[in-house]
Amino acid sequence: MSGLHTVAKLAGVSKSTVSRVINNEYGVKASTKEKVQKAIVECGYMANQVARDLKSQKTNLIGVIAPRISSNAVSLGLEGMADIFEQAGKHLLLANTLQNNEKEIEYIMRFNQRRVEGILLFATHLDTPLIEAINHSTVPIVLIGQDGSLFNIPSIIHDDIRVGFSAGMRLIEAGAKNIGFIGVHSQDAAVDGARYQGLVQALQHAKQVAPLFHSHGEFTIESGYQQTKKLLMEWPQLDALFCATDRIAIGAMRAITEINKVPGKDIKVLGVGNDELGQVCTPSLSTFNYAFTLSGKKSALMLLDLIENKNAEVSKLVLSFDAIERGSC
Amino acid sequence: MSGLHTVAKLAGVSKSTVSRVINNEYGVKASTKEKVQKAIVECGYMANQVARDLKSQKTNLIGVIAPRISSNAVSLGLEGMADIFEQAGKHLLLANTLQNNEKEIEYIMRFNQRRVEGILLFATHLDTPLIEAINHSTVPIVLIGQDGSLFNIPSIIHDDIRVGFSAGMRLIEAGAKNIGFIGVHSQDAAVDGARYQGLVQALQHAKQVAPLFHSHGEFTIESGYQQTKKLLMEWPQLDALFCATDRIAIGAMRAITEINKVPGKDIKVLGVGNDELGQVCTPSLSTFNYAFTLSGKKSALMLLDLIENKNAEVSKLVLSFDAIERGSC
DNA sequence: CTATAACTTTTTATCGATATAAGTTGTTGT
DNA sequence: ACAACAACTTATATCGATAAAAAGTTATAG
Secondary structure, three states, X not given: OOOHHHHHHHHOOOHHHHHHHHOOOOOOOHHHHHHHHHHHHHOOOOOOHHHHHHHHOOOOEEEEEEOOOOOHHHHHHHHHHHHHHHHHOOEEEEEEOOOOHHHHHHHHHHHHHOOOOEEEEEOOOOOHHHHHHHHHOOOOEEEEOOOOHHHOOOEEEEOHHHHHHHHHHHHHHOXXXXXXXXXXXXXXXXXXXXXXXXXXXXXXXXXXXOOOEEEOOOOOHXXXXXXXXXXXXXXXXXXXXXXXXXXXXXXXXXXXXXOOOOEXXXXXXXXXXXXXXXXXXXXXXXXXXXXXXXXXXXXXXXHHHHHHOOOOOOOEEEEOEEEEOOOOO | OOOHHHHHHHHOOOHHHHHHHHOOOOOOOHHHHHHHHHHHHHOOOOOOHHHHHHHHOOOXXXXXXXXXXXXXXXXXXXXXXXXXHHHHOOEEEEEEOOOOHHHHHHHHHHHHHOOOOEEEEEOOOOOXXXXXXXXXXXXXXXXXXXXXXXXXXXXXXXXHHHHHHHHHHHHHHOOOOXXXXXXXXXOOHHHXXXXXXXXXXXXXXXXXXXXXXXXXXXXXHHHHHHHHHHHHHHOOOOOEEEEOOHHHHHHHHHHHHHOOOOEOOOEEEEOOEOOOHHHHEOOOOEEEEEOHHHHHHHHHHHHHHHHHOOOOOOOEEEEOEEEEOOXXX
């Protein structure tokens, strides 16, 4: 717990010499080097990264802001970015906002004060205060999950419109006539907005103008269950459900089973995300694979590029998906 | 992006005065205060936390080392600790080791260099190099998931022996005669060692000395499936399986179903952890609920105590569990 | 109207490291 | 033997903030 100073005194040399030994620089006599190294061991010297960061004006710190660490998209994304940053020698500063919009903004500022080199933000919405906070940031910020390109914010998103379109086409091909959509908060332009929009486009393209039911809920199995129960009561002719996430879809299947209908037969069900839950439930859930680990890696790489290459252009990366056909459609 | 110095020049005062204004200290004339505040806004001053940390010898940083962020135990635990640390004004530095033992040790050192105030370590093993690294740490370290009390390391663990005992008793009560255990790496004293040990104790207590089969694998569904397939071939009379984790148990049920036996009827299955997967699979998985979010919170509180209270005594906290009876036993 | 208290502000030192400039040896060439 | 140069080492300034000491003002009392 002693600084350079202590080592220097102990070895009978100056701080500069000790520093040179530590950083393995040229121009140190073998005998002094040895003397210094002995002193370092003797007083248990450990470099102080805080001081180094201040002197070098470089922290090797990256901030990550997430709405809920334990969600599939975030925990897998985190793992992907951790991998890239580990290789790049960066450390991760993590904040869990629990979907508190003010905390999101607060952490952008706090991370700026800590002089992180960049920030990755898992976003579930994109309103004016947030956009302003992002614009005020001194360091680059990459958005994950929402499209910020309209506001010139670098973003990594999944192809949510096309996934909605694909889902719609698949349900129509399977003979669906009355399709319902169960989404999340209306603020969520990606998961709620875009996926629904794609579904609408599919129906238009197929010239099928059945009344579409758009229900809003949360990212949970329970919410999917409740929304579906309500929907089934109000709209008994329903024969297909596109759910914004797999968890919602699993809740939906539970509700369907409860009224003695068979998911995948009486009512087709599609989810999005390829959550492991969909593999083990009965019937297994047909869905679309979103490569969350990859999105984490890609966002990390994009951020690194923005950090290293000051005038890298702001870009948007749209990740594709794979259809996974299982029992529910 | 300018420092105190710039603000001071702009306002025509000294750095100290600016510092006093920023920290809202007494003894600044109202007129100067105003002048300084205007200057701060004008040049977009933002405090440099790195410099502050160096001067105050306090970082408000906590290091967290995990073997796999995306696992249930870790992501929920992370969420619990994030909650506590958020309230305590601490920031989280996160490392994902991917079960690489050297990385674990490397990060203990790197976090010490960064002058974190303490470290939380999700452990899957506890060998000599790791114990040494922990002992060399300048800052307190709390172990999560493994019992380090023998080596005087503060630990939060689940009652793994008793869970094994409970599982054994339950299987015996259900009429099981030939019980198999599917564990993980033999290095893992908690998940593999203790849970097995508890099972053995139950069998001894019930004076049932059937040959116990102890198989080693990984934390995955696939591994559970493979191990069970092998086990069923070698030991056809098997009528009960205690699995070290829920994922393993789900793989086991798949293997059982594949040979046209019915999990929960022909072969009883028990898991540990109460993973959501166990709720949706068929038959639903009987298991034991481990409060991972709570373990995260408790470990955070224990660490905070060790940080604030220099001579807080090293303690071990054993968290209990609840039995969850579902379809598989 | 000065002495002293009370208030405000500046100066200086410090946290721990490192880059640069300046200083001290020692060696070689002529 | 003395200049020129190489090889080491030390001294000083800096990163950006803050605490403590010193200095400068203003206000109040005697």
